[in-house]
Amino acid sequence: MGIVLENAILIDLDPKQVEIGSLRIDGGRIVERASSVSRQPGDEVVDCRGAVVLPGLVNGHTHLYSALAAGMPPPPQCPSNFEEVLKYVWWRLDRALDAESNEMSSRIGAIGAVRCGTTTLIDHHASPNCIRGSLDHIEKGLAEIGLRGVLCYETTDRNGPQGRDAGLEENRRYLEKCTNSQNNKFAGMAGAHASFTLEGETLDKLASLAEGFGVGVHIHVAEDPCDEEQCQAQNQTLLIDWLTGHGILRSDSILAHGTHLNEDAAKRIAGAGAMVAHCPRSNMNNAVGYAPIKSFGNHVMLGTDGIGSDMLTEAQTGWFIACHEHAGLTPSDVLNMMVASARRASAALDITLGQLTVNAAADVVITDYVPFTPIHSENLAGHVLFALGAQYIHSVIGNGKFLMRNRTITTCDESAVRRAASKISTRLWDRLAKIHS
Numbered sequence: 001m002g003i004v005l006e007n008a009i010l011i012d013l014d015p016k017q018v019e020i021g022s023l024r025i026d027g028g029r030i031v032e033r034a035s036s037v038s039r040q041p042g043d044e045v046v047d048c049r050g051a052v053v054l055p056g057l058v059n060g061h062t063h064l065y066s067a068l069a070a071g072m073p074p075p076p077q078c079p080s081n082f083e084e085v086l087k088y089v090w091w092r093l094d095r096a097l098d099a100e101s102n103e104m105s106s107r108i109g110a111i112g113a114v115r116c117g118t119t120t121l122i123d124h125h126a127s128p129n130c131i132r133g134s135l136d137h138i139e140k141g142l143a144e145i146g147l148r149g150v151l152c153y154e155t156t157d158r159n160g161p162q163g164r165d166a167g168l169e170e171n172r173r174y175l176e177k178c179t180n181s182q183n184n185k186f187a188g189m190a191g192a193h194a195s196f197t198l199e200g201e202t203l204d205k206l207a208s209l210a211e212g213f214g215v216g217v218h219i220h221v222a223e224d225p226c227d228e229e230q231c232q233a234q235n236q237t238l239l240i241d242w243l244t245g246h247g248i249l250r251s252d253s254i255l256a257h258g259t260h261l262n263e264d265a266a267k268r269i270a271g272a273g274a275m276v277a278h279c280p281r282s283n284m285n286n287a288v289g290y291a292p293i294k295s296f297g298n299h300v301m302l303g304t305d306g307i308g309s310d311m312l313t314e315a316q317t318g319w320f321i322a323c324h325e326h327a328g329l330t331p332s333d334v335l336n337m338m339v340a341s342a343r344r345a346s347a348a349l350d351i352t353l354g355q356l357t358v359n360a361a362a363d364v365v366i367t368d369y370v371p372f373t374p375i376h377s378e379n380l381a382g383h384v385l386f387a388l389g390a391q392y393i394h395s396v397i398g399n400g401k402f403l404m405r406n407r408t409i410t411t412c413d414e415s416a417v418r419r420a421a422s423k424i425s426t427r428l429w430d431r432l433a434k435i436h437s
């Protein structure tokens with residue numbers, strides 16, 4: 001028994017294409033695409049009424065652990081720079097996380113993602129007082145709501161050798177689990193916080209972990225000038241050389257932000273085949289500057305860095321800031337960042353994401369966006385960046401099953417989950433209040 005989507009405007013970003021047509025979904029895959037597909041007995045038929053249907057979106061870099069931060073008490077003192085933002089806000093929150101808040105953060109983040117048509121998240125997790133099993137908590141929250149994930153634990157030396165070893169071990173454990181399960185839904189990476197909280201020896205261990213499992217390293221790079229400055233002061237070398245020397249620049253690595261990398265570093269990243277995850281709203285929120293996006297060429301994907309999973313808003317902001325910074329991008333360049341996220345997640349999960357093609361994953365977003373101006377492959381970016389927002393998304397299919405139908409989440413009782421999350425948040429914030437720096 002499958003699902004047939006009829007009378008849709010099918011939008012593909014990879015390559016950019018607009019076509020009126022129908023899809024048939026069965027067994028978690030798109031099995032037919034044509035102007036009119038054949039219905040099978042028992043199929044559910046959805047008339048899309050001439051509205052846009054697009055592939056499930058992919059968040060290229062996020063932190064589900066921050067999902068319960070909305071409205072949390074202010075830090076004990078107002079941060080005056082990026083390092084203080086980490087110290088007074090995020091490193092207090094992550095230390096307060098336990099198993100139940102990890103899992104609930106993931107569940108709440110997943111519900112928010114579905115509502116925005118995002119069906120795969122590349123996540124970077126930290127909970128220093130609850131490391132072992134934490135990636136299972138994140139996976140459980142995502143799996144319950146019906147999403148896919150590429151997960152890692154952000155290894156750091158900021159909590160001493162024990163914390164470092166526990167982080168490395170959690171990555172190893174989860175990578176082994178995913179290697180054994182191979183389910184196209186969850187995969188691991190070798191997670192690292194950032195060079196300025198990692199010793200060279202730890203970077204070596206992360207690189208060898210990544211090598212052993214044939215995966216990339218997921219790490220923050222040059223988000224703020226402090227990363228480069230501390231690297232040069234401590235190691236007498238450029239950050240890009242330091243990371244290269246320690247084997248972090250792998251072809252499947254994700255370097256989040258890259259805000260303060262120069263053109264030479266961008267070339268080295270492209271040469272290695274690694275990707276930079278651009279997170280424009282986060283960069284603006286933390287006032288860390290604007291990444292040299294043009295220099296990264298097609299080695300740049302799009303992430304939210306924990307500010308929800310609304311990739312359409314992230315893309316729009318990515319366009320606005322590119323204009324503001326005279327970055328020389330085209331609207332199509334911004335869409336290509338979304339494509340790059342989908343390709344990276346496809347490679348990690350060994351399934352085609354971000355495309356409405358036969359045999360691709362049946363992760364499909366149904367909108368009620370009926371274009372009110374002509375739409376075709378050449379002006380598609382204009383529709384996506386200026387008109388098509390999450391407010392038009394009414395139903396989402398993940399792995400061939402409805403995750404949201406007519407704006408109601410179908411995989412859980414959303415109101416009950418939100419009420420439970422509020423109670424867990426209260427306990428989380430109570431613990432947070434006792435952590436002073």
Ligand SMILES: [Zn+2]
Nearest residue numbers: 124220256305
């Ligand atoms: Zn991040």
